[in-house]
Amino acid sequence: MSIAATQKRGFGAFLWDYLTTVDHKKIAHLYLFGGGFFFLLGGIEALFIRIQLIKPENDFLSAGLYNEMITMHGTTMIFLAAMPLFLGLMNAIMPLQIGARDVAFPFLNSLGFWLFMFGGILLNCSWFLGGAPDAGWTSYAPLSIQSPGHGVDFYTLGLQISGAGTLMGGINFLVTIVTMRAPGMTYMRMPLFTWTTFVTSVLILFAFPALTVGLFLLMFDRMFDSAFFDVALGGNTVIWQHLFWIFGHPEVYILILPAFGLFSDIFSTFSKKRLFGYTAMVFATILIAFLGFMVWAHHMFTVGLGPVANSIFAIATMAIAVPTGIKIFNWLATMWGGSITINSAMLWALGFIPSFTIGGMTGVMLASAVADYQYHDTYFVVAHFHYVIVGGSVFGILAGIHYWYPKMFGRILHEGMGKAAFWIFLIGFNLTFFIQHFLGLMGMPRRYWVFLEDQGLDTGNLISTIGAFLMGVAVIILLINIIYTAVKGEKAPADPWDGRTLEWAIPSPPPFYNFKQTPLTRGLDPLWIEKTEGKGKMTPAEPLGDIHMPDGSILPFIMSLGFFVAGFGFIYQVDHSAWLLAVFAGIGTALICMLIRSLKDYHGYHIKKEDLEREAD
Amino acid sequence: MKGMGKTKALFLLSFLAIVLAGCGKENLTALVPKGTGAETSMNLILLSTLVMVFVFVVVIVVYVIALVRFRKKKGQENYIPKQVEGNKTLETIWTVIPIILVLILAVPTVAATFELADMSKSGDGVNIEVTGNQYWWHFNYKGEEIQTSQDLYIPTGEKVYLNMISSDVIHSLWIPSISGKMDVNPENVNKMYIEAKEEGVYWGKCAELCGPSHSLMDFKVVAVSPEEFDKWVSDMQDVDPKAQPQDAVAQEGKDLFEEKSCMGCHAIGSSPAAVGPNLTDFGNRSKIAGFLEPNEENLVKWIMDPESIKPGNKMTGNYPAVSEEEAKKISAYLMQLKPSDITPESAGK
Numbered sequence: 001m002s003i004a005a006t007q008k009r010g011f012g013a014f015l016w017d018y019l020t021t022v023d024h025k026k027i028a029h030l031y032l033f034g035g036g037f038f039f040l041l042g043g044i045e046a047l048f049i050r051i052q053l054i055k056p057e058n059d060f061l062s063a064g065l066y067n068e069m070i071t072m073h074g075t076t077m078i079f080l081a082a083m084p085l086f087l088g089l090m091n092a093i094m095p096l097q098i099g100a101r102d103v104a105f106p107f108l109n110s111l112g113f114w115l116f117m118f119g120g121i122l123l124n125c126s127w128f129l130g131g132a133p134d135a136g137w138t139s140y141a142p143l144s145i146q147s148p149g150h151g152v153d154f155y156t157l158g159l160q161i162s163g164a165g166t167l168m169g170g171i172n173f174l175v176t177i178v179t180m181r182a183p184g185m186t187y188m189r190m191p192l193f194t195w196t197t198f199v200t201s202v203l204i205l206f207a208f209p210a211l212t213v214g215l216f217l218l219m220f221d222r223m224f225d226s227a228f229f230d231v232a233l234g235g236n237t238v239i240w241q242h243l244f245w246i247f248g249h250p251e252v253y254i255l256i257l258p259a260f261g262l263f264s265d266i267f268s269t270f271s272k273k274r275l276f277g278y279t280a281m282v283f284a285t286i287l288i289a290f291l292g293f294m295v296w297a298h299h300m301f302t303v304g305l306g307p308v309a310n311s312i313f314a315i316a317t318m319a320i321a322v323p324t325g326i327k328i329f330n331w332l333a334t335m336w337g338g339s340i341t342i343n344s345a346m347l348w349a350l351g352f353i354p355s356f357t358i359g360g361m362t363g364v365m366l367a368s369a370v371a372d373y374q375y376h377d378t379y380f381v382v383a384h385f386h387y388v389i390v391g392g393s394v395f396g397i398l399a400g401i402h403y404w405y406p407k408m409f410g411r412i413l414h415e416g417m418g419k420a421a422f423w424i425f426l427i428g429f430n431l432t433f434f435i436q437h438f439l440g441l442m443g444m445p446r447r448y449w450v451f452l453e454d455q456g457l458d459t460g461n462l463i464s465t466i467g468a469f470l471m472g473v474a475v476i477i478l479l480i481n482i483i484y485t486a487v488k489g490e491k492a493p494a495d496p497w498d499g500r501t502l503e504w505a506i507p508s509p510p511p512f513y514n515f516k517q518t519p520l521t522r523g524l525d526p527l528w529i530e531k532t533e534g535k536g537k538m539t540p541a542e543p544l545g546d547i548h549m550p551d552g553s554i555l556p557f558i559m560s561l562g563f564f565v566a567g568f569g570f571i572y573q574v575d576h577s578a579w580l581l582a583v584f585a586g587i588g589t590a591l592i593c594m595l596i597r598s599l600k601d602y603h604g605y606h607i608k609k610e611d612l613e614r615e616a617d
Numbered sequence: 618m619k620g621m622g623k624t625k626a627l628f629l630l631s632f633l634a635i636v637l638a639g640c641g642k643e644n645l646t647a648l649v650p651k652g653t654g655a656e657t658s659m660n661l662i663l664l665s666t667l668v669m670v671f672v673f674v675v676v677i678v679v680y681v682i683a684l685v686r687f688r689k690k691k692g693q694e695n696y697i698p699k700q701v702e703g704n705k706t707l708e709t710i711w712t713v714i715p716i717i718l719v720l721i722l723a724v725p726t727v728a729a730t731f732e733l734a735d736m737s738k739s740g741d742g743v744n745i746e747v748t749g750n751q752y753w754w755h756f757n758y759k760g761e762e763i764q765t766s767q768d769l770y771i772p773t774g775e776k777v778y779l780n781m782i783s784s785d786v787i788h789s790l791w792i793p794s795i796s797g798k799m800d801v802n803p804e805n806v807n808k809m810y811i812e813a814k815e816e817g818v819y820w821g822k823c824a825e826l827c828g829p830s831h832s833l834m835d836f837k838v839v840a841v842s843p844e845e846f847d848k849w850v851s852d853m854q855d856v857d858p859k860a861q862p863q864d865a866v867a868q869e870g871k872d873l874f875e876e877k878s879c880m881g882c883h884a885i886g887s888s889p890a891a892v893g894p895n896l897t898d899f900g901n902r903s904k905i906a907g908f909l910e911p912n913e914e915n916l917v918k919w920i921m922d923p924e925s926i927k928p929g930n931k932m933t934g935n936y937p938a939v940s941e942e943e944a945k946k947i948s949a950y951l952m953q954l955k956p957s958d959i960t961p962e963s964a965g966k
Contacts, residue, residue, distance in 0.1 A: 063829035373797020442641025448832035
């Protein structure tokens with residue numbers, strides 16, 4: 001009885017701790033949990049889609065529900081799963097890699113997470129409130145304007161709120177990397193994961209405003225009778241496509257660059273070699289990001305922009321193959337001559353190379369505008385972006401989780417289950433998506449609720465569905481692995497992989513202040529340098545002293561809750577003006593929280609030097 | 618040895634069968650092009666596939682060799698490889714070669730893009746105004762006073778110019794075996810040309826999500842010889858929308874067609890009003906609603922409850938209830954609307 005009582009109290013305290021935390025490591029846990037939850041949700045939606053397409057003219061889902069399913073699968077996976085999972089990994093690791101004690105704005109970090117979470121929940125509430133958005137994750141106007149019910153309203157408000165959170169995360173990481181690098185950690189000594197976090201944050205900073213603007217226009221058209229996309233009143237629907245893809249294409253790189261970064265770290269660690277062509281890798285990353293803003297219209301080759309625009313965007317798109325190719329070959333050269341360890345983290349990285357190469361190659365094929373007239377909006381495109389986003393981003397997230405699990409949670413994931421999940425996922429993934437290249441060219445457009453009998457599409461779709469279920473099995477194994485590890489997993493040492501970068505220089509999981517003394521960096525792969533040429537551990541850059549820590553705060557949670565309530569108000573004030581009260585209450589709550597935050601001094605607290613001395617190394 | 622040869626031949630044959638079956642259904646698949654646009658696209662698809670397979674093979678060879686040769690060996694647990702920073706020559710090579718490969722692909726891409734966008738000769742060819750609607754297609758033959766819906770008749774061997782606009786949301790017109798797709802926007806006329814190299818009935822699809830029945834917005838391109846096309850044009854121009862059907866049931870159907878206000882949306886004849894599909898040559902249609910076999914059963918089902926066939930269509934609820942008996946009569950009337958001998962069957966050789 002007494003145990004149950006302590007556990008109960010323990011859980012309350014645990015919950016309060018996570019609701020108020022501003023510690024980047026705990027916020028990382030929250031991101032991983034939230035992103036993981038939405039990843040499972042998006043996965044279930046994917047399985048529903050594949051069940052519907054298991055045979056021709058199936059009636060498992062109705063036409064309207066199917067459109068809701070594809071819309072929510074795409075939106076969830078991109079905005080609520082892949083991106084937050086990366087933000088989680090960045091939060092957990094990037095400050096450690098640069099030798100910082102936290103991010104630059106811990107409060108903002110927490111706010112960013114809670115906005116994302118409440119935005120995601122708001123979007124998914126639509127399932128229970130008359131139907132989810134059904135105009136595709138791209139939500140093209142005028143279909144999205146004409147969509148009945150409140151589905152698309154949930155899309156605009158949900159994404160607006162979670163997008164604000166992401167934007168905050170991006171700004172926060174930028175400032176952190178610019179201002180909080182430990183002594184000696186120059187830009188050109190930063191690990192590639194930190195570099196890609198930096199570049200990704202720049203992309204977020206510049207790409208998300210385009211989405212914000214687009215969503216506002218859509219919201220105003222739907223709720224306040226404006227006519228940005230209403231052709232009858234002189235509006236223009238192609239503008240939405242431009243705005244969406246000016247955001248949407250960089251978004252693809254927001255999803256892939258962090259994976260590039262962590263794969264670079266993983267290849268280097270498990271080959272026991274420094275990254276081959278580090279400088280080229282950094283500049284290739286920057287170049288990909290820059291070009292990423294110049295190619296959005298390759299999503300619009302069939303819109304009728306004319307041969308000049310199509311040609312320019314085709315060539316700009318093809319150009320991206322060059323820096324991407326540099327990366328692939330540099331990874332291969334990193335392994336070449338190394339001493340390669342293959343464990344589950346490395347397996348995901350190794351699986352990434354052929355998968356992503358296929359995705360990249362079909363990307364170049366799609367860039368050829370006239371060929372794209374055939375590929376566009378067919379299963380060829382579906383296959384292509386799943387090879388990139390699953391084969392690149394999801395493999396990256398899973399590699400990162402296996403690689404940094406010891407650092408984040410203090411335990412090592414079970415190797416056997418890790419490997420089993422990898423192989424089953426890899427087979428399932430290729431079964432699902434490889435055949436879709438051909439389905440597309442054989443005349444199957446994407447977003448088709450049913451395909452007809454006797455069109456030669458049956459076998460391919462059946463294989464695809466079988467593959468999807470294999471991926472589902474692999475995810476279940478991963479979940480079992482996580483639960484098993486939490487209960488019986490092997491405790492992790494500080495440096496389980498013979499690591500090279502700063503995160504491996506401190507205990508697993510790290511103490512809440514990260515570094516007792518800020519480390520001195522003497523070159524690329526600082527820990528490796530100390531291991532091979534120094535004392536085996538980092539030299540402190542400062543004497544042991546008091547550490548100033550920020551206070552936790554419940555305000556970010558309450559503020560986000562306020563926006564969540566206001567979101568509902570905006571959605572339903574169209575039906576009844578009484579809902580404006582919810583808008584005022586929600587926004588008012590958020591404003592009061594901001595006022596409190598601005599007027600009240602938060603002094604934080606100090607960890608005393610004496611207490612630090614008592615802690616073992 | 619002989620046995621081996623046989624097995625080999627069998628293997629090759631079955632492989633060939635798989636490949637051919639893998640190309641999909643003829644006149645639907647883009648992999649067996651039968652039109653100018655589809656051929657141009659296919660050439661680029663093949664070229665880019667070739668280049669990319671080359672790249673993939675190189676990557677995989679290096680990858681496999683690296684994995685086999687440099688995997689950590691037993692007894693070398695403490696071996697520390699040489700820490701190589703990079704290699705200027707190698708890095709230059711794998712920067713320059715991709716640039717060359719991209720150029721190989723870029724030049725024909727640009728050429729083809731301009732070639733397919735060339736509308737300078739549109740004045741000489743057949744011009745058709747295409748309207749995309751949820752979830753059907755309307756075709757207005759410019760200067761010919763001919764309206765059709767769902768079945769698009771074109772002559773083989775010449776460029777047919779499509780001037781496309783949407784009446785509601787964005788659609789995308791795609792005839793995979795004939796030509797790549799182009800969006801049909803509500804705000805501007807998009808122009809493209811199609812050219813069928815041989816006669817046939819080709820599947821057309823909508824390729825931009827346009828609502829619940831997006832996947833059912835199929836249409837057919839009926840490509841006939843130029844002589845047959847001319848015959849079809851004159852037949853269609855001679856249609857008398859007032860013509861009385863021969864048999865009594867169809868006559869009753871015609872009366873019901875007027876009574877049940879079907880005429881409010883569905884024109885018979887060359888009236889350009891097109892709220893619903895034009896039914897002038899309905900009896901010759903290759904499909905009902907774009908994808909169902911053209912028989913009485915399907916048509917009756919459609920007339921009585923279109924929602925069960927195409928969810929979200931604009932016909933549902935816009936006409937008085939029709940009994941099964943009445944639907945059969947209307948069906949009899951519509952099925953005998955055969956203004957021309959040139960039918961989808963004529964395109965079948």
